[in-house]
Amino acid sequence: MNQKHKGNQIATVKVVQNHSGEGIFPTFSKGTPVKITGEECREFAHWFPCEIEGHKTYIPESFLLDGALSKDYNPTELVQRAGDVLVVNEIVNAWLMATNEKGQTGWIPAEAVEMGCNPIK
Numbered sequence: 001m002n003q004k005h006k007g008n009q010i011a012t013v014k015v016v017q018n019h020s021g022e023g024i025f026p027t028f029s030k031g032t033p034v035k036i037t038g039e040e041c042r043e044f045a046h047w048f049p050c051e052i053e054g055h056k057t058y059i060p061e062s063f064l065l066d067g068a069l070s071k072d073y074n075p076t077e078l079v080q081r082a083g084d085v086l087v088v089n090e091i092v093n094a095w096l097m098a099t100n101e102k103g104q105t106g107w108i109p110a111e112a113v114e115m116g117c118n119p120i121k
Contacts, residue, residue, distance in 0.1 A: 009087055009088070009089060010088040010089065010090070010091065011087075011088045011115070012085060012086070012087055012088070013085070013086050013088055013096070013098070013113040013114060013115055014083065014084070014085055014086075014113060014114045015080045015081065015082055015083060015084040015085075015086065015108070015112060015113050015114075016082055016112065016113060016114050017082060017111070017112040017113075018080065018081050018082055018112075019077065019078065019079065019080050019108050019109065019112045020077075020079050021076060021077025021078060021079050021106065021107075022057070022077055023076070024076050025055055025057060025074055025075045025076045026053075026055075026074070027072055027073070027074040028052050028053060028069055028072065028073050028074070029069070029072055030068075030069050030070065030071050030072050031068050031069060032052060032053060032068060032069045032073075033052075033067060033068050034050050034051075034052050034059060034064060034067060034068060034069060035050060035051045035052075035067075036048050036049070036050050036064075037049045037050055037051055037056070040061075041058065044058075044093060044094050044095065044109070045093060045094070046060055046061040046062065046093040047059065047060055047061070047093060047095070048061060052069075052073075052075075055075075057075040058075065059073065059075065060092045060093050060095070061093075062092065062093070063092075074105075074106070075107065076105075076106040076107065077106050077107045077108060078098060078100055078104060078105075078106035078107065078108045080100060080108060080112070084100060084101065085100075085101060086098035086099065086100055086108065086113065087099045089105070091110070094109060094110050094111070095107050095108070095109055095110065096108050096109075096110055096113065098113075
């Protein structure tokens, strides 16, 4: 499931579980080749381990087209603490692309936030 909202802001959410990412990644351009390196993630459906330009990460299936990125993609995860507030820009298969109060943008699992707070219109 991919969901976007006008202005790229879906909702404001509160982090309820600390989350640490797997590092900072560059943004890979649409059309960049992607090598799938394993089976679909058991914990998060439609996400696959992969390698992009030598970087090992995960990618949502919907971002792939004929072995390449179907859109620009940055797999960086946000490092957040419980109580932090995020603006959600996109929802992709149980993960949120969000921006924190410092202006940093990255991924965080939906299970780490309290959803339904202050929808943005």
